[in-house]
Amino acid sequence: MARKKISQELDLTPFIGLFAMLVVLLLVTASWSKLYSFKTKFSKSVESLSANEPQPDKKKETTLKIQIYGKQIIFVEEGPKPKKSPMALQQPLNAVALGQKVEAWLKRFGAKKQITIESEGKVGYGVLIEMYDVIFGAGMEAIAFSTGNLKAEDL
Amino acid sequence: MSHELGRVESQVLTPGFNLEPQYDLVQTRKHLFRSKGRSIPEALPLTSMIDMFSMVVIFLIMNFSANGDAFYVARDVVLPKAKNADLMESYPLVSILQDRIYLDALPADQPQIELEEKIKPYPKLRRLLKEFLTKELRENPGKKPEMTVNIQADKATPMSRVREVMKLLVEEGWTGIQLTVRKKYDEK
Secondary structure: OOOOOOOOOOOOHHHHHHHHHHHHHHHHHEOOOEOEEEEEEEOOOOOEEEEOOOOOOOOOOOEEEEEEOOOEEEEEEEOOOOEEEEEEOOOOOOHHHHHHHHHHHHHHHOOOOEEEEEEEOOOEHHHHHHHHHHHHHHOOOEEEEEOOOEOHHHO | OOEEOOEEOOOOOOOOOOOOHHHOOHHHHHHHHOOOOOOOOOOOOOHHHHHHHHHHHHHHHHHEOOOOEOOOOOOOOOOOEEOOOEEOOOOOEEEEOOOOEEEEOOOOOOOOEEEOOOOOOOHHHHHHHHHHHHHHHHHOOOOOOOOEEEEEEOOOOEHHHHHHHHHHHHHOOOOEEEEEEEEOOOOO
């Protein structure tokens, strides 16, 4: 009597149904466009919107500011030894040159030193974000925004 | 032709299907004239479909994300790009355009609130933020609400406008402000 041959192959038909359901589920839940954000925490002091809980600056200490005007950026150190370093404002920003300036500050003052970003009212939001990106990427942790607008006459 | 008494051997051969043997399609003839008892399977061969599905599932699993979804980007907004930002988390969204402010703080089945706020001190936005906070406190009593919002603005929006809205948010107690951006990748 001949032995009945048993098929050793797996039946893949239900596998196709499973995959079809998986594909539909993952298509619905897939994230095609992701957004990112800079997480900041502001203090309620509205004289200066101080992000990321900066340390209070005393008069004898050096205050660091980055002033953004329509055509230039000025790195300002206010304090016992005031200093101003202007740089042309390029679109897009020269991240390498800006990063070097910020890293120099980082080495001198440390990561927890507050940097205040001031700008003219007409400066675009994109410029602020690029500047924030450079400062944050360099390692500085305390970044503040001023509430007032700079004026070109202040230059 | 040989002739023998009473017997003739025929040398007439039955012709084949083609006069010229080189044109004789043997396999085609077999296919056409095979026995009708054998049935041709009509099912599609799905083996390669499994491979295709495997690739699609792997691709979609890699794209799966529990956060960072772009739940709303205003039509007129071109977000700035940044390298060092983190994935966005879901919080009430304030969209700042040149002449309008949108507030997206409602469930997904309700539309965004468009506030035509051109004049300080933005009373509509203040009122709606207070209403949202009241609703949060009512729905989750005893739980301190996370006073965090997402801000998105076009990269050409003047800083004066963005600064006004940020100041308003901080005054109303929304001290956690997340600046929404798109990821910038290194250009090769």
